[in-house]
Amino acid sequence: MRAVTFQAPMEVRVDERPEPELEGRDDAVVSIEASGICGSDLHIYHGRVKIERGFTLGHEFVGTVLAAGEDVRRVAVGDRVLGCFHSACGSCFFCLRGAYHKCERMRVFGHGEALGALPGTQAEQALVPMANMTLRKVPEGVSDDVALFAGDVMGTAYHAISQATVGPGDSVAVLGLGPVGLCAVQIAIAAGAAPVVAIDTVAQRLEAARRFGATAVHLTEESPRDVVRELTGGRGVDAAIDAVGHPDALGLAIRVARNAGSVVAIGVYAEPCEVHMGLVWIKALTLKSGQANVIAHVDRVLGMLAAGSLDPTPLVTHHMPLADAAEAYRVYDRREALKIVLRP
Amino acid sequence: MRAVTFQAPMEVRVDERPEPELEGRDDAVVSIEASGICGSDLHIYHGRVKIERGFTLGHEFVGTVLAAGEDVRRVAVGDRVLGCFHSACGSCFFCLRGAYHKCERMRVFGHGEALGALPGTQAEQALVPMANMTLRKVPEGVSDDVALFAGDVMGTAYHAISQATVGPGDSVAVLGLGPVGLCAVQIAIAAGAAPVVAIDTVAQRLEAARRFGATAVHLTEESPRDVVRELTGGRGVDAAIDAVGHPDALGLAIRVARNAGSVVAIGVYAEPCEVHMGLVWIKALTLKSGQANVIAHVDRVLGMLAAGSLDPTPLVTHHMPLADAAEAYRVYDRREALKIVLRP
Amino acid sequence: MRAVTFQAPMEVRVDERPEPELEGRDDAVVSIEASGICGSDLHIYHGRVKIERGFTLGHEFVGTVLAAGEDVRRVAVGDRVLGCFHSACGSCFFCLRGAYHKCERMRVFGHGEALGALPGTQAEQALVPMANMTLRKVPEGVSDDVALFAGDVMGTAYHAISQATVGPGDSVAVLGLGPVGLCAVQIAIAAGAAPVVAIDTVAQRLEAARRFGATAVHLTEESPRDVVRELTGGRGVDAAIDAVGHPDALGLAIRVARNAGSVVAIGVYAEPCEVHMGLVWIKALTLKSGQANVIAHVDRVLGMLAAGSLDPTPLVTHHMPLADAAEAYRVYDRREALKIVLRP
Amino acid sequence: MRAVTFQAPMEVRVDERPEPELEGRDDAVVSIEASGICGSDLHIYHGRVKIERGFTLGHEFVGTVLAAGEDVRRVAVGDRVLGCFHSACGSCFFCLRGAYHKCERMRVFGHGEALGALPGTQAEQALVPMANMTLRKVPEGVSDDVALFAGDVMGTAYHAISQATVGPGDSVAVLGLGPVGLCAVQIAIAAGAAPVVAIDTVAQRLEAARRFGATAVHLTEESPRDVVRELTGGRGVDAAIDAVGHPDALGLAIRVARNAGSVVAIGVYAEPCEVHMGLVWIKALTLKSGQANVIAHVDRVLGMLAAGSLDPTPLVTHHMPLADAAEAYRVYDRREALKIVLRP
Secondary structure (H helix, E strand, O other), X not given: OEEEEEEEOOEEEEEEOOOOOOXXXXXXXXEEEEEEEOHHHHHXXXXXXXXXXXXXXXXXXXXXXXXXXXXXXXXXXXXXXXXXXXXXXXXXXXXXXXXXXXXXXXXXXXXXXXXXXXXXXXXXXXXXXXXXXXXXXXXXXXXXXXXXXXXXXXXXXXXXXXXXXXXXXOOEEEEOOOHHHHHHHHHHHHOOOOOEEEEEOOHHHHHHHHHHOOEEEEOOOOOHHHHHHHHOOOOOEEEEEEOOOOHHHHHHHHHHEEEEEEEEEOOOOOOOEEEOHHHHHHHOOEEEEOOOOHHHHHHHHHHHHHHOOOOOHHHEEEEEEHHHHHHHHHHHHOOOOOEEEEEO | OEEEEEEEOOEEEEEEXXXXXXXXXXXXXXXXXXEEEXXXXXXXXXXXXXXOOOOEOXXXXXXXXXXXXXXXXXXXXXXXXXXOOEEOOOOOHHHHXXXXXXXXXXXXXXXXXXXXXXXXXXXXXXXXXXXXXXXXXXXXXXXXXHHHHXXXXXXXXXXXXXXXXXXXXXXXXXXXXXXXXXXXXXXXHHOOOOOEEEEEOOHHHHHHHHHHOOEEEEOOOOOHHHHHHHHOOOOOEEEEEEXXXXXXXXXXXXXXXXXXXXXXXXXOOOOOEEEOHXXXXXXXXXXXXXXXXXXXXXXXXXXXXXXXXXXXXHHEEEXXXXXXXXXXXXXXXXXXXXXXXXXX | OEEEEEEEOOEEEEEEOOOOOOOOOOOEEEEEEEEEEOHHHHHHHOOOOOOOOOOEOOOOEEEEEEEEOOOOOOOOOOOEEEEOOEEOOOOOHHHHOOOHHHOOOOEEEOOOHHHOOEOOOOEOEEEEOOHHHHEEEOOOXXXXXXXXXXXXXXXXXXXXXXXXXXXXXXXXXXXOOOHHHHHHHHHHHHOOOOXXXXXXXXHHHHHHHHHHOOEEEEOOOOOXXXXXXXXXXXXXXXXXXXXXXXXXXXXXXXXXXXXXXEEEEOOOOOOOEEEOHHHHHHHOOEEEEOOOOHHHHHHHHHHHHHHOOOOOHHHEEEEEEHHHHHHHHHHHHOOXXXXXXXXX | OEEEEEEEOOEEEEEEOOOOOOOOOOOEEEEEEEEEEOHHXXXXXXXXXXXXXXXXXXXXXXXXXXXXXXXXXXXXXXXXEEEOOEEOOXXXXXXXXXXXXXXXXXXXXOOOHHHOOXXXXXXXXXXXXXXXXXXXXXXXXXXXHHHHHHOOHHHHHHHHHHHOOOOOOOOXXXXXXXXXXXXXXXXXXXXXXXXXXXEEOOHHHHHHHHHHOOEEEEOOOOOHHHHHHHHOOOOOEEEEEEOOOOHHHHHHHHHHEEEEEEEEEOOOOOOOEEEOHHHHHHHOOEEEEOOOOHHHHHHHHHHHHHHOOOOOHHHEEEEEEHHHHHHHHHHHHOOOOOEEEEEO
């Protein structure tokens, strides 16, 4: 079968790979019908995240179950399914506390030997371990493009809003309107947050946030702090989401959050950086960070996608054949796309 | 000034009463512009809840501040305000735990000597104690009809959904589509619940729930349990709201809730009754009950009303002059109205 | 091997049974060294809970792993282990929400075909399914008698206190001082609750509670409501635990709980019964019920047992050989024992 | 009356000041019988926190009510009382959310004009505003030395443990064994945490922690990370408390916390500093910081002090007369004392 493989920084190509076979009794093999390119793929593409040469990329997918081990119960051969970006065992210390994103035996699709040696899903087929945890049926009426988001981008956005413990009527600011940020805007609004302030520098992303119902604020041409102050009686937002993963975004999130509010840094951090702990202390903030716990959220996200209260369709800017993956990565790298869906 | 007073069961009338004057330094006097008739007024009207002859009724109100004590900070003379249905002290054991609805010094408007001897708001003016707790400015663009709901009916519905700890994507059933039930439907949907099942016997209330986005189910012509089962993969809803206050409603709520789910009995209970504790136990349910903690929720409710994510306008079926209060109570008693707004 | 089997109401006997063999890859076989007799066994003994004639009883156990499937990771052959009273799959809807006690595929030891057809542990050996969920190593220095409690009685008590959301300094009342009630007293005190009021009619149980640090109150010779009132400034306790499973106990729990407090009915209910919903409503109580989620708590319980902050040793009143099981059940049925430990 | 006043960095003196008089109707005047010197006083003493020359210092106190405004209900003239270190209004946005430490009208004793112009309590008398929030009766049998801790040091420690959402059986590390750190050790143990690891460099503080039941670890002569790893199956603690307020302590707290665990920085931060956000992200930590919300905790802390489950007596190393305040500050500054109690 064909699969998109990492060759070297800035170089991916479509290779032949053997078709996957069931290994464990809770494994499934899925015929991939759509697989997304994601910001984390770009980290690999740029060489910042190291993986082995020739490793298959991709971790967002929708497809049909080709084969299932005897312990697989949630899905069956022939089912149209979507996957979470990683698997979890369900019985370790962390899984027993619901922290599936910290499972001791977690494996991440398309992230090399270090994260479980699990070939990616930008391919014609994929092996899916622990399928009862990792796979869900696509609800009727939900398209590939929409379902694709449940197990990664929308699940991550749900996680951010859920970590922020935002209730109906609470105010939220989202900093950074890439796919995760825009999805966080959608979820905040769908969860009854009001007002929702969306901050970025790209006009078209601000426009998307506005259409979703947010108050869009240009990071540099306007003053996010002034807008937030005006909309919140001078206090700041109940929760600020850093969907960027940069100290400047975190710094602004800390500034626009109200006293005793919360800040969720859902963007990726890999290094130490300066944080204004003086402000964190004087404001008595709660700061949460980390990769998203999508397995904990995927059922609820699917429910909302099926009900239409979330709809990421506008974020899918490109559909491309799997064969054009190299070009797709170049387009994505040039930031010309929000979400590219590859079809084998 | 004129005020609607209780005379005897099934008899209210408009009387002359002295204009209220400030007593405490945190009191305000409000010129009433709109006051609702509520289900609790009906309990008094029917004589089930006893109050003194001649006591002024009413506890939902919008108006303008005429006078304010020196400690009143949240509102000022001339402000257009709405009120919560009761006051709270802010410093007793219960207030310090956020349980304003159980304040040791709480006073309820229009409920007689037993609940604080605080004359009601179906009058031209009302004395509002502890105004920093009890009053809020009406946000710009919010009508009297809408604002009126924040401090009682919508606040009660918010409380129900909040007690149910419903998150985005959770499933909810609301039993009983009076004003509180219909508002609970609105809030559940605004909070991202999906699906939301609304159960009643009155076609027009079911139709209202359907327009708000719920799956409407006739209690006797359809099978609520079957519908819930079908919509929830056979499991039952994450949260069931009894907005009736009757053992049958509670019983059905317990039956349609999923294992380890929650049931909120927001309808009024005054007596012992049979509860299927065997089911509560085998399902491992959480059951919460009690009057609503509207002071805890009023700011968030107002935010949502201002943002338009909640809109109780369709529930206001009648506007009548204060002078016609006796007729208004008769109309309400005949269940011809969902919400009647009286205007002095 | 020998095993204690149910024959008929009031009749158990020690039978020969085939030694268990591994079935699934996550199964283990445990050589039983100690197995308790529990209140739930008595329900079966009395015929109130129906199970098949000849079915092996028992669900509390400590032993040594004799064999383990290839997917068993938490324990290994030769490990000294204790078990939870039921298994859970880790990946169903309920397990994913941490509600292991409502697992769709849960199997309960020694409870007949209806609850999973899993032979009990009052035997020389037992098959343990889903061993990663069900088994834990016994921490060094913890005796059989103590370890035995972790997976059932103490786990149930932990569940009750945890459901009550009792924090350090909160007041608690425990109604019914059987093994679960006495353990709940211990956990409440170990969790920093103060005061802890323990209510029963049996002098020796009251004395045990007193030694654990509680204020012991005789149900009928003293007035529990007066004692609670005096210790809580007239308000009632923050949390009341019904460890009996009888409407009278639940009624008293509701009465001694403070406004906006919580009641946990951890005792078993099987039928509808009268509940004073009027009081539940006026007090704005939270009522939780159901079997305990011991898999969620077992690690923390073991930590406390190992640290010595919990010590159920005083509750073990009898050690008897497995061969004398029939006599042991008679002793237990006559309420002459708090906990009987059977040794093969 | 005599009062300890700030004169210049490193210089305090006992001055004559006019006796306070009631101003508001919820004020009280307290005759001070004991007042502590606290780490925050040292910040002022060193000139790092600026206050006006001549301002009266101190914010920990026990005494007797001399006068009370007509709205004061919780305490009466003649009552022996203790105070929280600040007042709160009970009705602002933050108080309504239970964030009394962020009250919009909060006043802090002895911290100059900027924090509410409220003279301190190292004096013969003190004016106490909003006495229903700020004062509590000293429970019978609780000494001055013990009661003094409830409204500041022990309340702060309670806050730290409460923010860490530590439950019975969870593991905790406390970094820095000053008074707050040692009290946090006590509360963690009283709340059932196990194990509790206490880290410092001072032998006598480590010894105190050991006597309270902690595993004491020398910061540099031992390896805190190794000890934590060994005690927690290699995972790290569920919650790590930085009771120092220094980036190194925060860094170690982040390192010893387990994945998906929590870090509470209760020590004071005033500046930006480097935080290893990469670790915070990869570990998916929750980080909380800020001054303590003692008004929210004081009742529970008093309950535990009265029950004897907390006992800060060993932390009081010095009693000195108010007249010797200058010497007392010098002793405290030389770190020769853990807690100095001044008596007028």
